[in-house]
Amino acid sequence: MNFWNFVVQNRLEIADLTLEHLWMVSVSTLLALAVGIPLGILISRRPALRKPVIAAANIIQTIPSLALFGFLLPAPWIGARAMRLAILALMLYALLPLIRNTYAGIIGVDRGVILAARGMGLTESQLLFKVQLPLAASVILAGVRVAIVISIGLATIAAAIGAGGLGELIFRGLAMVNNSVILAGAVPAALMALAADTMLGWLEKRFTPQHAD
Amino acid sequence: MSTDIRPTTTNPVIEFRDVEYVSGGREVLHHLNLAIYGGEILVLLGRSGSGKTTALKLVNRLLIGSGGEVRVEGRDARAWDVIKLRRHIGYAIQEVGLFPHYTVERNVGLLLSLERWSKEKISTRVDELLRLVGLSPEICSRYPHQLSGGQRQRVGVARALAADPPILLMDEPFGALDPLTRSDLQREFLSLQQKLGKTVLFVTHDLHEALLLGSRIALLEQGRLVSLSSPEQFLSSSDPLVKKYVEAFGSVEHM
Numbered sequence: 153m154n155f156w157n158f159v160v161q162n163r164l165e166i167a168d169l170t171l172e173h174l175w176m177v178s179v180s181t182l183l184a185l186a187v188g189i190p191l192g193i194l195i196s197r198r199p200a201l202r203k204p205v206i207a208a209a210n211i212i213q214t215i216p217s218l219a220l221f222g223f224l225l226p227a228p229w230i231g232a233r234a235m236r237l238a239i240l241a242l243m244l245y246a247l248l249p250l251i252r253n254t255y256a257g258i259i260g261v262d263r264g265v266i267l268a269a270r271g272m273g274l275t276e277s278q279l280l281f282k283v284q285l286p287l288a289a290s291v292i293l294a295g296v297r298v299a300i301v302i303s304i305g306l307a308t309i310a311a312a313i314g315a316g317g318l319g320e321l322i323f324r325g326l327a328m329v330n331n332s333v334i335l336a337g338a339v340p341a342a343l344m345a346l347a348a349d350t351m352l353g354w355l356e357k358r359f360t361p362q363h364a365d
Numbered sequence: 366m367s368t369d370i371r372p373t374t375t376n377p378v379i380e381f382r383d384v385e386y387v388s389g390g391r392e393v394l395h396h397l398n399l400a401i402y403g404g405e406i407l408v409l410l411g412r413s414g415s416g417k418t419t420a421l422k423l424v425n426r427l428l429i430g431s432g433g434e435v436r437v438e439g440r441d442a443r444a445w446d447v448i449k450l451r452r453h454i455g456y457a458i459q460e461v462g463l464f465p466h467y468t469v470e471r472n473v474g475l476l477l478s479l480e481r482w483s484k485e486k487i488s489t490r491v492d493e494l495l496r497l498v499g500l501s502p503e504i505c506s507r508y509p510h511q512l513s514g515g516q517r518q519r520v521g522v523a524r525a526l527a528a529d530p531p532i533l534l535m536d537e538p539f540g541a542l543d544p545l546t547r548s549d550l551q552r553e554f555l556s557l558q559q560k561l562g563k564t565v566l567f568v569t570h571d572l573h574e575a576l577l578l579g580s581r582i583a584l585l586e587q588g589r590l591v592s593l594s595s596p597e598q599f600l601s602s603s604d605p606l607v608k609k610y611v612e613a614f615g616s617v618e619h620m
Binding site for chain 2: 262265267270273283287
């Protein structure tokens with residue numbers, strides 16, 4: 153059975169698994185944004201917290217994904233459903249690029265701009281929302297882009313704990329020693345990563361501040 | 366702490382009382398006593414590291430002194446609400462610090478929109494301010510990177526004047542410009558100040574600029590006030606440090 157035949161015959165299942173994959177990546181990314189960006193902002197204001205926070209995110213990043221799934225298995229509520237567990241793990245992996253880029257983006261805003269903003273009487277939150285975050289947007293988006301592309305790839309491994317997604321086809325294909333089945337999972341995942349990368353790259357460009365020549 | 370004194374024309378608008386500033390074990394300002402009166406341009410002159418920028422930042426509380434007090438309109442700067450204090454004082458710096466993601470109009474009008482002015486009022490005011498600093502209101506929709514250095518500095522001054530603050534702090538606002546543009550802006554600023562009657566504390570290391578703009582010149586050297594005099598007195602001073610400064614700038618009589 154060749155690749156195309158397999159895809160056509162199993163198009164409904166592939167579509168289902170693609171949606172599942174997309175769901176895992178979307179939810180985990182949203183959660184990671186909700187945690188990572190505030191943490192990045194926090195460490196830009198409290199320099200003492202920078203090292204421990206970045207170190208923690210770094211350590212998470214070094215844990216092999218299969219091991220991380222295993223560690224999280226005994227967690228109450230989370231461990232009860234493979235999908236929840238996968239989402240949590242994907243979120244943890246996405247933290248580092250988000251925290252680091254948010255921090256770098258904020259710290260990288262021109263000194264003179266910050267000085268002028270404070271001097272003219274912006275409150276700290278006005279400074280953050282009107283000046284620092286808009287000017288850091290393109291750097292933060294670059295972090296989001298990395299996080300999403302990594303997540304799409306990593307989410308295929310979630311099938312190992314029964315969380316579904318396109319990894320299901322890849323693992324099935326491996327077990328059957330059938331390249332067509334592997335490709336039926338791998339190709340959509342790769343296309344998804346490419347699409348996300350292109351879209352976010354475009355956004356990133358739009359948000360890149362103009363500079364003096 | 367003394368009681369709240371209403372400002373009158375004879376009371377200083379800004380007053381440094383025995384101000385100390387220590388940073389990293391280094392004494393940046395040493396018992397600074399200095400009063401700035403309404404409507405004058407007091408120039409803080411000094412070389413790099415003399416403490417002049419530090420003194421300036423103590424006025425709008427970008428820094429907080431280690432001793433003594435800085436009084437703004439008779440009230441200790443630390444007793445002011447810091448946001449109110451800063452919005453009461455215009456601030457222009459060498460780096461200008463225009464917001465690169467905002468148009469000229471939004472840059473100049475930001476403070477007004479934070480103060481909840483209506484859109485029409487802001488746009489009228491921005492127009493007026495741009496004309497005041499010698500710019501055509503047509504540049505309203507441009508972004509800072511589309512402006513020349515001189516235009517940027519003018520926008521910076523317009524922004525500092527936006528909420529019509531009675532006090533201006535200026536930290537080498539013309540320092541990064543070419544000599545011709547700088548001299549244009551200096552002369553324009555002088556006539557602007559005469560028209561508006563702001564109280565200005567102006568930091569520079571440039572003696573020419575100090576002589577041109579200053580009602581009085583305060584020379585700082587290693588955090589100490591060395592001399593305080595009118596521009597004429599400054600040139601004829603017999604103080605060795607003042608003489609050294611004047612000599613370093615060569616023949617100023619020809620300016």
